[in-house]
Amino acid sequence: MVRVGIAGLGFMGVTHYKAYERIRGARVEAVAEKDPKRLQGDWRSVGGNLPTPIGGIEDLSGIRRYSDLDDLFADPDLDMIDICLPSHMHAEAAIKALRAGKHVFVEKPIALTVEDADRMVKVAKEQKRYLMVGQVLRFFPEFAIIKRMQDEGNYGKIRGAFFKRVITRPTWSDWFSDPQKSGGAVVDLHIHDSDFIQYLFGMPKAVFSRGLIGEKGDVEYIFTQYIFDDTDLCVSAESGMIAASGLAFEHGYAVYFERATVRFDSLWGNPPLLFTHDGKKKQVRVPQRDAFVDELTYAVNCIRKGVEPTVISGEAARNSLLICLKEKQSVLTGKPVRISA
Secondary structure, eight states, X not given: OEEEEEEOOSHHHHHHXXXXXXXXXXXXXXXXXXXXXXXXXXXXXXXXXXXXXXXXXXXXXXXXXXXXXXXXXXXXXOSEEEEOSOGGXXXXXXXXXXXXTOEEEEESSSOSSHHHHHHHHHHHHHHTOOEEEEOGGGGOHHHHHHHHHHHHOTTOOEEEEEEEEEEEOOOSOTTTTOHHHHOHIIIIIIHHXXXXXXXXXXXXXEEEEEEEEOTTSSEEEEEEEEEXXXXXXXXXXXXXXXXXXXXOEEEEEEEXXXXXXXXXXXGGOSOOEEEETTSOEEEOOOOOXXXXXXXXXXXXXXXXXXXXXXXXXHHHHHHXXXXXXXXXXXXXXXXXXXXXX
16 A cells, blocks of 8 residues: 655645545545645635536545645655645655655656756655656546557557647636746646657757747747657647636647547547548547546556656656756747757
């Protein structure tokens, strides 16, 4: 049994708490939260930009509750700390937990600077503990199908791909609205697609981005072309806090294999569509699974079996952060920016 402590009971912390209830081989034994109401199980104020029903009153009897993070990290009866704190707190919290002898799962982004991400990866290796990062898009069934089709090779190679992720300007959290704490639209939101692109194709050698700068001086909307050594591969993505208030969240893609095209948009309310070279069209059957449950199950099983967590490794998340920061640089300079991992 992997004994879990959750740091932070905001939107993602509560989402993870409920996911663990469905995972065999794991149990939440402790939580840490500075808000006294949330620490007592009053989650009615918890909200975010995903249509996931998570609010309400939760019975936390039997769960050890801490108002201080250090007390959570020092708990001797925990195997893993699941960090769902504001992004600017990720690095220091993860390093403390690792040095306390715990495996760490931290929500994306891994950190706000590559230097902090490198420190986290280094400490994890020194402590011989796993550092895992919640790049959950890799587990969304609608997206995971693309990776599976690529690996199977039945439709040839991917020649072109476009990814989209847009939200309404956030109003549900003060820290989330502050790019100095969240990383802004690129590092917090767009990183999902930059990470998935890395998952499919590896590291690009350069990025060329255009974007809109908001009133706080940060990039609020971005459109990027990812440049690979393979000159016949064309990949792009758009993301940002640009949608009107009636459109809280949308993501999707168009992926062009040599002998098929797959398209998906969350607004359709339907599975992805597959168009094949023989002129046929059909819906792609994807499993009705909870990506957060699958992601955390993977993390738990890595600990139980002593297997390196390659799919959600700290190194991969560090590289996704690097890509996003180079994209920001490209927007601000108006030039393509080379990437060296």
